[in-house]
Amino acid sequence: MLHEPQGKLLGARSLPLGHNACVESFFGTLKKELVHHRQYRIREEAKQDILEWIEVFYNRQRRHSTLGYRSPAEFEAIMKVA
Secondary structure, rough: OOOOOEEEEEEEEEEEEEOOOOHHHHHHHHHOOOOOHHHOOOOHHHHHHHHHHHHHHOOOOOOOOOOEEEEEHHHHHHHHHH
């Protein structure tokens, strides 16, 4: 029986299946800019803080290289017009 390869060959590199650099970058940023600087007493407190960070800061203000150094809100507005 043949086994499936453990990664996909993209260019000259082999990446693990399900690799998603944008998602990994998002969670790294979330941890670095928010979670590692706080101590939460309960899970609900953490959920509320993270949702607020995503909605108020990450989606409206933070610039993203993959979006031409625009915030997701700016990028969406441009895409609606186009």
